[in-house]
Amino acid sequence: MRVRTGAHRKDPAPMRTTLTTLACALALGATLLTPAEAAAPARTGAGSSGACGRGELCLWPGTGYGGRRTVHELSGTDIESCVPLSGRAGALSLANRTGRPVTTYQSAECGETGEFETYPGGGTWLPESPYKVRAFKIWER
Template identity: 75%
Template sequence: MCLWERPRYGGPRTVHELAGTDVDSCVPLPSGTSAQALANRTGRPVTTYQSAECGETGEFDTYPGGGTWVPQTPYRVRAFKIWER
């Protein structure tokens, strides 16, 4: 899972390997950071959240695994969750 700070894959990129990420758990981005572009190449569905706590009261979307590229998310992503399948 790759996340970029700015739209169109601009700015610093953070990479989250499936082997080092707890599946079915909320993964907040570091405090004060967010992302506006992503690539889900995990092979599993990933839900991104506007909320840093993966709260469903804010915006959230689920992207299929295996090669989903999103040049601009509809909101600032502050957390994500990789699903088992």
């Protein structure tokens, strides 16, 4: 038995159901309209100018994959050894398709006193590094 305390009150259940349905619809719509790139700075897909073949570590001197690309492959790189980049330019964008993790270093000696970051090897594109990359290491796994 239900007791009403006033004639002006109605059962709020239909309104709660409507509001819940509306909130779910808005959340789903916002998810579908949000670009995937907005979620992560390091992408997992080839950029239009960031072409890099399977098994390669590709480095560019400019942001947005600008400048002449330098390619390093496992066959010509010692695993877990510091590889300084030649020249003064360094790299400001990269793509890692080696299949192994790669750590990039701000220091040309792979020193951990400067900035460094490790990127997965399954396919990582970084159009703008937070620092000038001067050396890298490719890890076993």
